[in-house]
Amino acid sequence: MVKIGYRILKTAFGAGISIAIAQLLQLTFYASAGTVTMLCIQRTRKKSYEIAWQRFLACLIGLSVAAAMFTVFGYHPWTIILIILISIPLMIRFKAKESVIASSVFIFHLYVLKHITWSLILNELALMVIGVSVALLLNLFMPSADQELRRFQQKIEENFRIIFHEMSQYLRVGDHDWNEMEMVETGRLLKEAKERSVHNVENRFDEEELWFYRYFQMRDKQFDVLDHLLPHITSFHPYSDHGEKLADFLDEIAEGIHSGNTAEVYLDKLDKMNEEYRKMPLPQTEEEFDMRAVLFLIMNEIRRYLTIKKSLAK
Structure with missing residues (x-):
């Protein structure tokens, strides 16, 4: 019909x-x-x-x-x-x-x-x-898309949590059976959400609609960071103390994913972790050197992810 x-x-x-x-x-x-x-x-x-x-x-x-x-x-x-x-x-x-x-x-x-x-x-x-x-x-009478946009927001945030938890799981146990379905779905959801938020801005012209537009733009940039972060995570040697501590941090970030501004708290924790890692003894083998390099790459990507979120509150 x-x-x-x-x-x-x-x-x-x-x-x-x-x-x-x-x-x-x-x-x-x-x-x-x-x-x-x-x-x-x-x-x-x-x-x-x-x-x-x-x-x-x-x-x-x-x-x-x-x-x-x-x-x-x-x-x-x-x-x-x-x-x-x-x-x-x-x-x-x-x-x-x-x-x-x-x-x-x-x-x-x-x-x-x-x-x-x-x-x-x-x-x-x-x-x-x-x-x-x-x-x-x-055309003055345009239905609000707020409920639809909030559903997009909730689903995208849930997928982000799953992605972070899966990366954390890899750092703890190594390769497992995650099929990365959430990565594919999130890319599609972000594309649809951005298009819908643009239409909503052009219909209603108020501050709330602009917030949704900025929010999905922010999540899209963060998703790009996750896409770059994932290969670094899978190249990191699991079962290490560094991996366990990093996994705990990723789980914290996952549980703190919402529209509020929590980035400042996690950036402070990241700075402390970074300082601890810099005080570690120099690597003795090529493998240790490679893992240390990957560790800092991962932390830099996480910093980029959090900084993007922080920009939404400005």
Whole structure:
């Protein structure tokens, strides 16, 4: 069964309302007002404003060129060709190229009637104003995506916890049966969440929606760090005292994953651990040297992860 979405409902009601208003005002070609409304209903308020301005500007350009060409050369099919060849570059020049088709409707109105008067020009502009206005009014009503975004947030945070616990588990027992499914799923969730948060910002323009946008951008950067961190973890020799202590720290970070700012606490702990490791005796073998190098790489990546989180609170 096909689901009728919010945008479809607005498009249907908007077209009907625009036609009813134009018909009530006894405008010629009143059905065209409905066409304009349908073309102006967009997924976001921001996009609707941009399209509405483009439609109106393209209409002015199309009517102006058409009026001049029809007056000079008459009402012939080849005049239409000339009008289109002149008006389309102008629309592109003034960044209204997406409205070429909409403007052509008004050009064809003049061609069908084969006369140009000020009352007819005002009629066409009225159709455009009605169609655009109804679309903009309806697009003021946009459903909030807050609940959906919070579900994305909860699932992404849960996956982050699992990833940290799995890395901690590797440091304790070595290779185990984790299939890294959470890594793949988190990448997909972040992509969807970022797209949805952008639409929400363009719809509502308030501080909370901006917070969600910044939050998912932050998690995406952190996920990139985790992607770089994982190979270092799997190359570290398990069963060591250093690995056990690092594993405990990763478990702490996992349990502290939420939207609040806990990064400062973990950065302080990381500084203390880093200082302890630097005071250790120098490695005696090549293997110890390699493990020490990997250890510092892991800690640097963790620092990068925590610093990214800290930036969200600024």
